[in-house]
Amino acid sequence: MGCTANGVAAALRAAAEVVAEHRVELIELDRAIGDADHGENMNRGFVAIVSSLDQSVPGTPGAVLKLAATTLISKVGGAAGPLYGTGFLRAATSVGTESEVDVKTVAAALRAALEGVQARGKAVEGDKTMVDALLPAVAAAEQAAATEGADVAAVLTAAADAAAKGAESTVPLVARKGRASYLGERSAGHLDPGARSTALILGALARAAR
């Protein structure tokens, strides 16, 4: 149960590992319909998060998430940097200064992250972006959180599963936001790299929480 600051830090380390493992895959996905940097961008950001955490782990879950947010904003660049950065920042704000997070807090943090991403990027469902992974993830998390006896792991697992499905659902879509939109019809038939990274990260967080 990773709900303390250390638990969140461990979950972010797990996410960093998954991002590193999938760096080339994300580059290749972005190469097909973008500019071939998404894996490099995300990996640069998460490597920086881990090295920050190696220095010291902030005292609360919210502070850890905020550290992740500012690191992503200042290290990733591209579209993903501000979008993920804003998402983590809103999640951090939503979590506040509590020393432990529960299922409700987690679900609310995910909702806040989604709202942040949408506020910054203006993407709606079906635009073939990370929103297509994050939006069903939030809905699933909220549903799980409302279930009797659910723990954080269960909530994140529900979110991760929904994100994975959501990511897959981007394949047939024609992109309307981000770099892939320049391709018009030619963007159909490819998995969106940002949706994939969202699913990967949520998957890692869920596994870490178990």
Place this chain on the structure above:
Amino acid sequence: MGCTANGVAAALRAAAEVVAEHRVELIELDRAIGDADHGENMNRGFVAIVSSLDQSVPGTPGAVLKLAATTLISKVGGAAGPLYGTGFLRAATSVGTESEVDVKTVAAALRAALEGVQARGKAVEGDKTMVDALLPAVAAAEQAAATEGADVAAVLTAAADAAAKGAESTVPLVARKGRASYLGERSAGHLDPGARSTALILGALARAAR
């Protein structure tokens, strides 16, 4: 027997055809140890000679050779332009204003051409240049010209055969002149493009003379 002005013109047309046919081969030979333009250069020159001859054929063999010389000088460029140009120019001067050329005149013209090429390019036998084709050709032509009853065709055929052998002899040589010399030892194992074009042209002249 191509010894009148028209005969020389016809022989030059034959040479132009052979050069055109072997354009790519000469480019490829030059690509291996030079800069891949010899076939293009020679072809540009001989195409120009033919179009000059199409306009009008000068009155004497010497004048035809001079036309070829000035055309090569002004159209070919590279090393081959001035070298072949000088060769043809010296040959023209050697032939003088006679209206027909005989075996002696032909042999002397070839010798003059060789001397011109060597005066301009300073190459000696074994430097892996056109001299390695032209030098044995001259010797063979002089020997044939001294033979009882030899005609111009026989003299040119002897020159062409010797040139072909001379060209082949450049394969193992390390170049000491021209662009191939930059390659040092790596120039060995390749046929010199200029020696090959010399052999081709003499071959065409000989066939035309028959």
Place this chain on the structure above:
Amino acid sequence: MKKIINDPEHVVTESLRGLAAAHADLLRVQYDPDVVIRADAPVAGKVAVISGGGSGHEPLHAGFVGPGMLDAAVPGAVFTSPTPDAVQAAVAATTGEAGALLIVKNYTGDVLNFETAAELAAAEGLEVRSVVIDDDVAVADSTFTAGRRGVGGTVLLEKIAGAAAARGDSLDAVEALAHKVIGQVRSIGVALTAPTVPHVGSPSFDLAEDEIEFGIGIHGEPGRERTKAEPADVLVERMVRAVAEDLPFTRGDRVLLFTNSMGGTPMIELYLAHGIAERLLAEQGITVERRLVGPYITSLEMQGISLTLLKLDDELTELWDAPVHTTALRWRA
């Protein structure tokens, strides 16, 4: 991949070291975050003109830092927009009372990162505005998409905004001029080969030996349409038509024609294409009054070209002609 680099991760920073060593008279480089700053910045009383974006498009933007053009350039990782803190560092090093104009190419990443930086700068009491250039006619425009990309027009915009700031225009005036330029500049690009991003190691897309990408972007994003290679006369005519019909440019217009190499195209081909474009425009009664020919906004080693047309008037022409002294553009200085 064969490149003259060490570790792909440090390629931008190591390249900036060479830039700094070569042009100490013109610029200085701050590292981590990496920013290229005009040597004599901040220039008192002058609006700072700042641009930036992913690296790999050199000389854009760092090659345009200097008197008469940019006060700072913010290079991101290769093909990746820079982060807000880097943009902020550029603002901090160059911006005084007169404020700053950020010139942003219209890509989601650039827009978001520069937007965040502008907010942070505003929070520190600096007057910072941004303009977004989106001159690429290859991309269908719509408020429901990311919109058109910023490409070749950026170079012209940076020169003209820089000249306006240099002559002492206010931030309002420089901003208004920038909007005017953005309103009347259009570009189209074509690629014959793909670039190779150092950290990727293989070409950004695959093109058959007889194929070209028409409407290519500058990041190796595949273009709008893949077609057969064509003779220069046919290709350039398609390009001129795409640009000239978009604004539309019409008979009697005075224009600046910018024929740009994407990096790997030899000058001999670039001038050949430029000559065709000049001829076609003359036939349409469009007067080419100024021109720029060369590799100014590139995509690493990609072979290809872009054409940019900017409608001129007396003021824009005067600003274009004004002295400029940068590593890549220099005249009357």
Place this chain on the structure above:
Amino acid sequence: MKKIINDPEHVVTESLRGLAAAHADLLRVQYDPDVVIRADAPVAGKVAVISGGGSGHEPLHAGFVGPGMLDAAVPGAVFTSPTPDAVQAAVAATTGEAGALLIVKNYTGDVLNFETAAELAAAEGLEVRSVVIDDDVAVADSTFTAGRRGVGGTVLLEKIAGAAAARGDSLDAVEALAHKVIGQVRSIGVALTAPTVPHVGSPSFDLAEDEIEFGIGIHGEPGRERTKAEPADVLVERMVRAVAEDLPFTRGDRVLLFTNSMGGTPMIELYLAHGIAERLLAEQGITVERRLVGPYITSLEMQGISLTLLKLDDELTELWDAPVHTTALRWRA
């Protein structure tokens, strides 16, 4: 082969049309034979400085025509030296009482064609001298071979001879200066890929994905040695050593460092290499006092770079700094 051309046979002439259209203020072009001439030539009382060679090395030489540098450039076919009548036409258009200096790169073809042209000009009573530049240390020198090639040093020579002529030096003086430059300039090149000559249609040589040519020429002639690709630090060190040891350049020397792209190498790599060279020279106590970084003598789309070192003194530095206004080099004008 994918190129932005029409018929390979007309690529040079069609490219010159674009050049002429783009830079009518600086130069004019005469066709058949093709010659690029400074717009205001002949300049009364000035020694004419003329150069030329095969095309495909742009901006060399036509990009250096203009006040302070060349009076005329003679472009041959791609990678093929021009013919004597073309050189003669350049002389005729630019040369008066003060005479002309022909700057010839040391290739058999160039030397022979320019030699013939000089003879023809002399026969018409014009005073025409030629100097042959041979700065490429990759080639072993000997009077029994074609000798060293003329490469990057040519750009520096054209600038300095042009500046000397512009300040009113006599033909003797310009010639002497040219010999001085030739005596103290050295270059080395490296190729990562091969160029493709339009009329050939396939690359001039084949390099494996992990190979480079060390000591490459500028015509796609294979270099002296084929080696494995190396990190930039290692490669540039080999290059600096090859050049610096040849003259030899020693501690305390003041030099101009010219880091040149062969055409296809992106600026980001070029500046990276330049930075390494600056560092290595500083470590050796050699003071880099002037620098030139960019694609100035190229080999079509070949990827690769060359390094050129010129030993400076006050006079050469002053001539380098003197105003120049050409399409490719421009300062203080």
